[in-house]
Each structure stands twice: as C-alpha cells, then as structure tokens.
Amino acid sequence: MGNKSSRQPKKIPQGTTHIVTVRTxxxxxxxxxxxxKITLFDEKGDRSEDFKLDARWRDDxxxxxEDPFFVQCQENFGQVHKIEIWRDSKxxxxxxxxxxxxxxAVNSEEESFFPLHRWLAAHKRxxxxxxxxxxxxxxxxxxxxxxxxxxxxxxxxxxxxxxGLLPQIASLPDEEIFSNEYKRDLAKLKKRLFIRITVKxxxxxxxxxxxxxxxxxxxxxxxxxxxxHWQCDFAFARQRLVHCNxxxxxxxxxxxxxxxxxxxxxxxxxxxxxxxxxxxxxxxYIVDYSFLDGLECSYGRTIPAPYAxxxxxxxxxxxxxxxQLHPEPSxxxxxxxxxxxxxxxxxxxxxxxxxxxxVHQSCTHLGFTHLVMEAVGIAxxxxxxxxxxxxxxxxxxxxxxxxxxxxxxxxxxxxxxxVDTCMSIGRIGMFNIIKRVLPNWRLxxxxxxxxxxxxxxxxxxxxxPNYHYRDDALLLYDVILKYTTTVVKGHYESxxxxxxxxxxxxxxxxxxxxxxxxGVGIGGVPGYGKFDNVEDLIxxxxxxxxxxxxxxxxxxxxxxxxxxxxxxxxxxxxxxxxTDKKPRTQQEITETLATKKMTLDTVLYTRxxxxxxxxxxxxxxxxxxxxxxxxxxxxxxIEDLKHVGAIxxxxxxxxxxxxxxxxxxxxxxxxxx
Numbered sequence: 001m002g003n004k005s006s007r008q009p010k011k012i013p014q015g016t017t018h019i020v021t022v023r024t025x026x027x028x029x030x031x032x033x034x035x036x037k038i039t040l041f042d043e044k045g046d047r048s049e050d051f052k053l054d055a056r057w058r059d060d061x062x063x064x065x066e067d068p069f070f071v072q073c074q075e076n077f078g079q080v081h082k083i084e085i086w087r088d089s090k091x092x093x094x095x096x097x098x099x100x101x102x103x104x105a106v107n108s109e110e111e112s113f114f115p116l117h118r119w120l121a122a123h124k125r126x127x128x129x130x131x132x133x134x135x136x137x138x139x140x141x142x143x144x145x146x147x148x149x150x151x152x153x154x155x156x157x158x159x160x161x162x163x164g165l166l167p168q169i170a171s172l173p174d175e176e177i178f179s180n181e182y183k184r185d186l187a188k189l190k191k192r193l194f195i196r197i198t199v200k201x202x203x204x205x206x207x208x209x210x211x212x213x214x215x216x217x218x219x220x221x222x223x224x225x226x227x228x229h230w231q232c233d234f235a236f237a238r239q240r241l242v243h244c245n246x247x248x249x250x251x252x253x254x255x256x257x258x259x260x261x262x263x264x265x266x267x268x269x270x271x272x273x274x275x276x277x278x279x280x281x282x283x284x285y286i287v288d289y290s291f292l293d294g295l296e297c298s299y300g301r302t303i304p305a306p307y308a309x310x311x312x313x314x315x316x317x318x319x320x321x322x323x324q325l326h327p328e329p330s331x332x333x334x335x336x337x338x339x340x341x342x343x344x345x346x347x348x349x350x351x352x353x354x355x356x357x358x359v360h361q362s363c364t365h366l367g368f369t370h371l372v373m374e375a376v377g378i379a380x381x382x383x384x385x386x387x388x389x390x391x392x393x394x395x396x397x398x399x400x401x402x403x404x405x406x407x408x409x410x411x412x413x414x415x416x417x418x419v420d421t422c423m424s425i426g427r428i429g430m431f432n433i434i435k436r437v438l439p440n441w442r443l444x445x446x447x448x449x450x451x452x453x454x455x456x457x458x459x460x461x462x463x464x465p466n467y468h469y470r471d472d473a474l475l476l477y478d479v480i481l482k483y484t485t486t487v488v489k490g491h492y493e494s495x496x497x498x499x500x501x502x503x504x505x506x507x508x509x510x511x512x513x514x515x516x517x518x519g520v521g522i523g524g525v526p527g528y529g530k531f532d533n534v535e536d537l538i539x540x541x542x543x544x545x546x547x548x549x550x551x552x553x554x555x556x557x558x559x560x561x562x563x564x565x566x567x568x569x570x571x572x573x574x575x576x577x578x579t580d581k582k583p584r585t586q587q588e589i590t591e592t593l594a595t596k597k598m599t600l601d602t603v604l605y606t607r608x609x610x611x612x613x614x615x616x617x618x619x620x621x622x623x624x625x626x627x628x629x630x631x632x633x634x635x636x637x638i639e640d641l642k643h644v645g646a647i648x649x650x651x652x653x654x655x656x657x658x659x660x661x662x663x664x665x666x667x668x669x670x671x672x673x
Contacts, residue, residue, distance in 0.1 A: 012106060016070040017077065019104045022053065025097040025117070025622075026064035028174040033091025034122065034341050036061065040071070040103060042078030061096060064179065079105070080112040082129050089122040089465030096120045097175060099622060101128075113626045117386045117395070118148070120177070131627035133389045135491065136503045145385050149503070156381040160515050161409065162433040165367075166375045166522070167515045169402050176402040183517020203600060207593050209586065210567040216291045216600065221607060225561040226568030233338060236349050237310055238466075239569070240287060242659050243634050246361035246469035247446075252279055252309065259307045260329035261322050266506040269321040269338060270311050278311065282463035285310040285318065289355050290327040291436055304577050316465045323348045325577045332579040343584035350592065351577045354570050357563065358425045360555065361571075362433035366413070368441060369552040371434075373398070373671055374405050374510065375520035376544050383507035386542040389491040390504065392624040393484065393541060397548040399614065399621055400672035418605055422598045423571045442524025449477045449542045468659035469554055472648055476550045476617075476662060477542070483543045483633050488534060490629030495533045504531055505607040511540075553667040560610040566599045609673060615668045617641060 012019070022039060024030050040048040053069045054060060058628060060067050075655065080103040087096055105111075114128045127141055139145050158167035169176070169484040207213065210230075217223040229235035240249040255261060255275060263274045278284045286309055293305035304325040311321045323336045325348065336348035377398040384391035412418045413427050420426040425433065445451050453459040453470055465648050492498050499505075512529035513519025526536040562569040572594040578584070594602070615621050618638045625634060641664040652658035 013070050015072045016106050017073045018055065018071050018080070018106060020051070020069045020071055021065045021066055021102040021104070022061065022069070023099040023101075024063060025099045025175070026179040027097045028177040029063075029093070029095050030094035030097035030175075031063040031065075032061045032087060032094055034087040034094040034096060035090050036085070036087045036096070038071075038086075038101070039084040040073060040077075040080045040646060041084070041364045043081040044078050046074075046077060048073045048077065078346065079110045080130070082127060083114050084125050084127050085116075085120065085384060086125040087120050100626075106649065107295055115392070115624060115626055117622070117624060128387075131630075132387045133392055133491075133625065133627040133630065135497065135501050136385065136388065137497075137500050139385075139387065145387065149383075149385055153382050154327060156378050158378055158515060158520065162431050165431060165438065166371045167378070167520050168371070168374055169378055172402055172406050176400075178400055178403045202286040203597055205596055207566070207590055207596060207599070209590055210565070210593065211437040213565065213599065213603075215605065219429075221564075221603065224564030224568070226563075227565040230565060231342075231567035233319050236353075237320050237350055238657070239356070239562070240285075240310065241318065241464075241466060241470075242468045242657070242661075243569075244555055244559075244562050245356055245364050246467075246554060247452065247456075248285075248287050248356075248359065249285050249310070249456070249458060251282060251463070252284040253457065253526055254279070256286075256288060256290065256307060257331060257432065258290065258327045259309075259322075259324055260335055261309065261324075265335065265337065266309075266311075266321055269319070271314060282457075282460065283312045284410065285312070285458070285464065287356070289359060289362070292329050292359075292433065294353065295425070295429055295430055295436075297424065297429030298420050300563050301424055301426065301429070303355050303358055303424050303429065304351055306355055308352050312464060318464070318466070320349070323352050334579075334581050336578075336581065340581050341583035342585060343589055344578065344581055346589060347578050347584055347592070350567065350570055350589070351573065353568075354424055354573045357569050357571050358423065359433060361419070361423065362425070362430045363437050365552075365555040366430065367407075368436040368446070369547055369555055370401070370405050370408070370671055371441075372447070372522065373401055373544070373552075375522055376548075377401055378509040379507060379520045379522075381600055383510045384503050388503055389487065389625075389627075389630070390507070390513050390537075390541065392630065393487050394544060395621060395624045396620040397545050397670045399546070401670055412605070418601060422594065422602050422605075424573060439523075443522055443527055443543055444524040444539065447524065447547060448539070449546060456571055466655075468651075468655065469662070471651070472644075472659060472662040473550055474552065475644045475647060476664070476667070477546055477640075479637065479644055480545050480550070481538070481542045483637040484545065484642065485538050486636065487625070487632040488538050488630060490633070492534055492537070498531050498534065498537060499574070501531075504537070508540075548670055550662060551669050552671045554661055556611070556673070557610050557661050557666060558670075559606040560603075562605040563602050566593045566602070570594065571602055574599055611673060612666060612668060614668045615671065616665045616673045617669055622667055 036048050036053045039050050050082060051071045055069060083101060085101065097119050101114040103112045111670055112130050114130060115132050120126060136145060157170040160167045178555060187431045193379050266275060278315045288307055290305050290307060295303060298602055305327055306325045308320060309322040310318050312318045326333045336345055338345055380391060380394055415463060421429055445455055458464050458467060458470060508527055508531045509529050510519045511522050511525045514521040526539040531537050548655035563571060570593065573592045575592050625631060648663050
C-alpha cells in the first residue's frame with residue numbers, strides 16, 4: 001500500500017527555488033484533469049505569485065501518485081508557512097482528492113508539510129497552514145471550515161440497516177472505497193485458495209469421519225492448530241483464553257440458580273474442594289450464555305443457551321468441569337461432565353463451541369469491533385474537520401473500515417450468504433444476538449480493556465494464569481494510552497480548550513445520542529455527551545484505537561486456526577443437542593458436522609479473513625499527523641511497540657503454546673479485512 005514513487009526529471013530547471021510535491025489520494029475518482037494552481041506564503045506573510053502546477057513530461061495528478069513541480073519565488077522568500085491551492089473545473093474528470101503537499105527549498109534543508117486529506121472543490125481556494133492540525137476556535141478561516149464540515153455531513157449520512165443495531169453509513173463515499181491495489185491483492189488470494197480447494201475433490205456430500213478433510217490442507221491452507229487437539233479438555237479451556245473469543249470468560253462468584261451442579265458432582269474435578277471453597281479461592285470460572293435462551297435464528301434453526309464451568313488446578317491449568325446446554329435443569333437437560341462417555345462429553349463441548357462461535361462472530365467480531373468502529377468513524381467524519389487534531393489522531397484507524405463492512409453485508413451477512421448457509425444462527429440469529437447484548441455494552445466498561453478485565457474478575461494473573469490475551473493486550477493498551485495522552489495533552493493544555501472546542505463537543509454529542517437524534521448511540525462514552533476535561537477525552541479515544549486495532553486482531557486473526565477444522569469450532573451442526581448422557585460414537589459426532597461444501601466455504605472465508613492485508617500498528621498507510629506533537633508521539637509509539645514485541649517474543653519462548661495474535665507486527669492499524 002506504499003506510495004508510488006514520483007517521476008522527476010534528471011535536472012532541476014534553472015532558477016527553481018522550491019520543489020512542490022503533491023500526493024493525490026488513492027481513492028476512487030481521486031485523480032483530476034483540471035488545472036491546478038498554488039500560492040506560497042512565508043512566515044513573514046509574503047506571498048508568491050500564483051503558480052500553475054503542470055509538467056509536460058507526464059500526466060499529472062493521477063490516483064495514488066506523487067508529482068513534483070518546480071517553482072521560482074522572489075528573492076529572500078522565507079520558509080513556507082502556508083499555502084493556497086485550488087483547481088478549476090476543466091475536463092470530464094475534474095474532481096480531486098489530495099493527501100498532502102510538500103514544499104522544499106532547493107538551496108536548504110527547509111521542508112514544509114501540508115496534509116490535506118480532502119476533496120478540493122472547483123474554483124474554491126483552500127488555505128492550509130503547515131501541519132494543518134488546529135482546533136476550530138483557533139482557526140482563522142472558520143467559515144471555510146464550517147462549510148467543509150457541512151459538505152462532509154451530506155456524504156456521511158447514517159442509516160439503521162438492521163433495526164436494533166448501531167447505524168451504518170447510508171451510502172459509501174468514494175473516499176472510503178478500497179484502493180485498487182488492496183482489491184487486487186485480496187482477489188488474487190481468494191482465487192489461489194479457491195483453486196487449491198476445488199482440485200481436492202472434496203466439495204460435495206458429507207464427511208465420513210472428521211479427518212477426511214486432511215487432503216484440503218497445503219502450503220496456502222496449512223493445517224490449523226485446532227486440528228491437533230480438538231478433542232482435548234485443556235485445548236477446549238484454552239479456547240476461552242487465547243483464541244478468537246477471549247472476552248467472555250469471567251470469575252464465578254456464585255453458581256447460577258439454574259445451573260444444576262453440586263459439590264458431590266464436581267469435587268473430583270476440583271481436587272476435593274467444595275464449590276464454595278473453590279469460588280473463594282478464585283479457582284472457578286464460568287461462561288454463561290443462558291441469555292440466548294429462545295433465540296430466533298434463520299430458517300427456524302435453534303442453538304443451545306449453555307453454561308460452562310472451568311477450574312484452575314494446582315498445576316495452574318484451567319480445565320472444563322461441567323457443561324449444561326440449556327438454562328432450565330431437567331431430566332432431558334443433564335449436566336455433562338468430563339467423566340461421561342468420551343464421545344458424549346465431546347458432543348457437549350462441540351455444542352457449546354457452536355454457541356461460542358455464534359457469539360464470537362456476532363458480538364466479539366462483528367458487533368463490537370466492526371460496527372462500533374464504523375459508528376465511531378461516521379461520528380468523527382460528521383463532527384470533526386480534517387484539520388482537527390483528534391480527527392488526525394483517529395483517521396488511520398478507519399482505513400477501509402466502512403468498505404469492508406459494506407462488503408460483509410453484501411457477501412457474508414446477506415440473505416443466503418455465508419452466515420446464513422454455514423452458521424447455525426444465520427444472519428437473523430446473528431443480528432438477534434447483537435440486539436440482546438448491545439443495550440448493556442459500554443465503551444467505558446466492555447470497550448475499555450482494564451475495566452473489562454476487572455468487571456469480569458479476570459484481572460488477577462495469579463488466580464487465572466496463561467490468559468495470554470489479557471497479558472499481551474494490557475501491554476498494548478498501555479502503549480496506546482501513552483500515545484493518545486501525548487497527543488491530547490499536546491493540543492489541550494487546559495480543560496477550557498476542551499470546553500471551547502465546539503467541533504469536539506458536537507462529536508461527543510454525536511457519539512452518544514441515538515440515531516433518532518442524529519447520533520450513533522454508543523453507550524458509555526466518557527463524558528456522556530459532553531467533554532469537559534482531558535481525562536474523559538483520553539479515556540474515549542484510547543479504547544477506540546484499541547478496538548480498531550488490537551481488539552479486532554484478537555477476534556479476527558485466529559479464525560482460521562479455530563474454524564479451519566470443523567470438529568474444533570463448529571459454526572454449523574446438524575441434529576439436536578444431546579438430551580441424555582448415554583454413550584455416543586464417533587459416527588454420531590461426524591453426523592453433526594457441516595457438509596463438505598459448507599466446511600470448505602468456512603475454511604476459505606476464515607483463511608481470507610485471517611490475512612494481514614495492511615501495515616502493522618504504528619506504520620500508517622496514510623500518515624495524518626505531521627506537527628511536532630504528533631510526530632513525536634508516533635515515533636515514541638513505534639519504539640514502545642518494538643519494546644512490547646520484544647517482551648512478547650520472550651514470553652512466547654517460555655510459553656507451552658506461544659500466542660502470536662497480538663504481537664505488534666501482527667496487528668493492523670484498522671479493521672480492513
């Protein structure tokens with residue numbers, strides 16, 4: 001996704017005082033055939049003549065290209081402090097999106113940078129100060145700024161596409177569409193993987209045994225980690241801690257009334273402890289999906305609403321000790337135990353995982369990374385000028401976000417799409433799960449890692465060891481917190497500046513107000529609709545960046561390892577959950593698995609979704625911050641991420657099962673896949 005190099009003549013023309021380099025954005029329709037002019041202003045206020053930017057040896061201002069131009073200013077012209085740039089409406093394709101303009105003095109090292117990141121309207125002169133990072137109350141061109149925001153609001157309109165969910169972009173603006181290079185890379189990968197799968201002659205019918213899928217795996221579709229240990233209890237427990245759904249386990253403070261476990265039933269799995277003793281010792285943990293009881297799914301299908309209990313033994317290993325598949329205890333809803341028949345217990349674990357992956361795709365992945373961040377992105381575009389420091393802080397974390405969400409609705413979560421055909425819940429169940437969780441989801445609790453860990457009672461590494469998601473994510477959260485604190489405090493020396501920032505206050509309102517009040521309705525935004533201190537602003541932007549990078553990486557990039565083998569994490573299961581504890585067979589296990597075609601579609605999509613298609617955190621595809629505060633913060637961020645990477649490398653050397661999903665080099669800046 002790097003910049004295409006500019007094409008310069010071998011010799012700089014005689015008399016040239018400055019080289020003006022213009023980067024046209026890599027957006028749909030970004031290039032222009034219009035005539036472009038620029039005026040330079042130095043720090044004394046002196047202005048140059050109006051220069052027409054044109055070079056005979058190339059087609060200027062093509063999409064994604066840097067173009068250099070050579071200009072001659074008057075004698076003693078100082079360092080360029082401001083520019084004025086505009087275009088006419090010549091040509092069929094006159095629209096123009098500019099990433100930045102750079103001006104370098106030929107006979108010195110002086111270089112001035114002007115990030116624009118906006119469309120230039122015809123015949124309107126845009127004045128931009130160096131770095132273009134300024135609070136609205138300090139901008140000397142307030143009217144232009146307000147006009148610009150009004151135009152953006154017209155483009156970034158919202159629509160609640162699924163009643164009960166967060167609003168999304170009504171119509172995808174051109175600047176949010178995938179770049180050509182990004183689309184080509186994904187298309188090549190999908191074609192290569194599809195060819196590899198279809199030649200294996202395993203695309204129709206049902207599996208006779210789970211291992212029949214082995215011929216599918218190859219150099220591109222390596223055997224997923226879930227294949228090797230899918231029947232082991234320790235691997236089942238480890239899925240709650242280090243795989244794609246690590247945010248639902250919590251410390252058990254009290255056994256739910258409808259979970260029919262007893263001391264007699266569990267003592268042999270808890271080293272002779274009673275339930276009360278184990279709870280007091282912080283050794284029992286629970287995943288409670290009873291809130292899914294009676295969930296309406298696509299095509300009349302149903303899923304369980306289970307409880308699962310886990311115990312941390314003396315060897316500091318967490319293991320499952322009980323599964324109850326439905327909330328109401330009865331003779332046809334027994335508590336399944338590790339001492340049950342091997343295949344009976346395995347079947348109970350698979351049905352639990354069928355629910356777990358339903359919650360993963362609905363909430364952990366789609367609802368509370370993709371959709372939350374789209375709502376944040378829309379509110380940001382509607383409320384903050386491209387010149388706003390907070391816009392510049394957040395913008396890299398929206399790259400391709402709305403485009404991938406739009407694509408998902410078209411090909412994954414559409415009627416008869418992948419979710420409908422390959423997941424038990426289908427799209428109707430997926431949306432209904434989000435609806436049940438969204439009213440209780442808060443940015444300052446579930447969306448803020450330290451608060452989320454504390455609320456779930458899993459913040460004690462001594463009590464719950466080997467929770468690698470928690471341990472590595474906390475390092476990253478602290479780094480992001482340090483980064484956002486530097487930027488925010490660098491622009492807001494006092495609370496008065498925050499209170500007086502009317503764009504920021506509109507952003508706070510838009511984030512918080514429901515869609516019927518022209519907001520996006522995110523719960524738990526610090527300040528509750530108004531920012532009046534630095535801490536609330538920091539505590540809002542930090543989890544946003546974390547969710548859009550680290551949170552999504554944790555939920556997304558282990559998908560292939562989890563879903564890539566059908567028995568390990570079954571998105572779809574045939575038949576009904578077991579209603580008794582009689583012995584089962586491997587054949588009965590196999591009969592629950594999805595068809596070959598459904599399995600291979602799941603393998604294909606989760607492999608593509610597990611691809612890192614953009615740059616790692618801190619290495620921004622499109623840089624936005626060029627002021628001293630921002631550049632220093634980014635430099636420190638990169639150094640801090642290197643340090644975190646070294647710590648995780650060291651941890652992984654000592655871990656029985658290394659955890660690579662949250663290594664900084666594996667975390668993209670944004671939800672772009």
